[in-house]
Amino acid sequence: MQIGDWRRGRRGVAAAAGVAVLLGGSAYAGWALTPSAGPAPVARPSDRAEIPSTTLPPLDEPVPTAAPAPDDLPEIAYDPAPAGFPDDPDTLDTTPLTEGLRPTRRLAAYDGPGGRPVAFLMPTISEVPLTVPIARREQGWTAVLLPSANRKLAWLPPGGFRTVALRDQIVVERVPYRLTWYRDGVARRTWQVSLGQRGQETPLGRTFVLGRTPPPESVYGGVDIYALGSVPDDPASVPDGLRGAHIGIHTWHHDGELGQQTTNGCIRLTPSGQRLLLTEVPEGSPVVVVDALPAPPSTA
Incomplete structure (x- = not known):
C-alpha cells in the first residue's frame, strides 16, 4: 500500500465537527486525513510486508x-475514545514495537483478556485505513x-x-526538544x-x-501534517477551536521557535525533516514521547 493512499472521509470535510489536528498555536477543524496534491511516496514491500499472526x-x-x-x-473514532480501557503499563518504554494490526472487520475491544x-475498533477512522501497533500479547489475546x-x-x-x-x-x-527517527532500531x-x-x-x-493531512494554511510551511493517535492531556486547556483535536507533527513557516515551548501540544520540526519523515515513515509507525532518554553508559 502507498504511504499516501488516504481516502477523503465523507464526514471529514462536510461536517462542522470534522477532523482537527493541533497546529502550532492555531486551530483548524474540518480536514480529513487525505493525501497531498503531490505524488505519494511508495512504501517498499519489505517495509509493509504482512507477517503471520502469532496471537x-x-x-x-x-x-x-x-x-x-x-x-x-x-x-472508536477520531473523537476522544470511550473511557474504560486499561493503562499502558509500558507507555514510556522506547523499545521499538515491530508489528502492526489492521482490522479486517469491526472488532470488539476489551479491557483485558476475557x-x-x-467499544468497537473499526477497520478505518474517518474512512482512513487503520494500522495500530501491537503492544502486548497474553493468553492468545492481542493488546x-x-x-x-x-x-x-x-x-x-x-x-x-x-x-x-x-x-x-x-x-x-x-x-x-529533540525528535529522532529510527529504522530497525538504528537512529537514522x-x-x-x-x-x-x-x-x-x-x-x-x-x-x-x-x-x-494537507496543511490548511501557508503558515504551516506547505508540507503535509501527521496526525497522531494521541490527544491533549487536558482538553480544557486548549482553545475552544481545538477541542477534540489530535496531536500533530508538522512544520511552520519559519524555524525561529525550534527548541522552545510554543505549541498547543503539537510537535513542530523543519520542513526538510518533515518531508523526509513523510517519505519514509508510514501509517501505524510507533511514536514515543519521553522527557529524555537515559545517557549512554560511560566508557571511561
Whole structure:
C-alpha cells in the first residue's frame, strides 16, 4: 500500500465537527486525513510486508472466552475514545514495537483478556485505513495502542485482523526538544523541535502515526501534517477551536521557535525533516514521547 493512499472521509470535510489536528498555536477543524496534491511516496514491500499472526497461545494454554459485545457499544473514532480501557503499563518504554494490526472487520475491544467489551475498533477512522501497533500479547489475546486516547491499550481476541511489519519509530524527547527517527532500531536522523507550551505540554507516552493531512494554511510551511493517535492531556486547556483535536507533527513557516515551548501540544520540526519523515515513515509507525532518554553508559 502507498504511504499516501488516504481516502477523503465523507464526514471529514462536510461536517462542522470534522477532523482537527493541533497546529502550532492555531486551530483548524474540518480536514480529513487525505493525501497531498503531490505524488505519494511508495512504501517498499519489505517495509509493509504482512507477517503471520502469532496471537495463539500454546496448545495447553486455554484462550479466555470473549464475552459477546452489545451492538450498541460506541465505535472508536477520531473523537476522544470511550473511557474504560486499561493503562499502558509500558507507555514510556522506547523499545521499538515491530508489528502492526489492521482490522479486517469491526472488532470488539476489551479491557483485558476475557474481560469486558468497551467499544468497537473499526477497520478505518474517518474512512482512513487503520494500522495500530501491537503492544502486548497474553493468553492468545492481542493488546494494541488505543487510537484517540493517551497511554491506553485495547485488548482484542483472536481473529478479524491482519498483521504487518513495522520498521520505523519516532522518539521525541521533551527536555532537549529533540525528535529522532529510527529504522530497525538504528537512529537514522535527529532534529530539534518545538513542543507544547506550559499547561499544554506534548503528552508523554507511546502513540503512533494515525494518518496525514494537507496543511490548511501557508503558515504551516506547505508540507503535509501527521496526525497522531494521541490527544491533549487536558482538553480544557486548549482553545475552544481545538477541542477534540489530535496531536500533530508538522512544520511552520519559519524555524525561529525550534527548541522552545510554543505549541498547543503539537510537535513542530523543519520542513526538510518533515518531508523526509513523510517519505519514509508510514501509517501505524510507533511514536514515543519521553522527557529524555537515559545517557549512554560511560566508557571511561
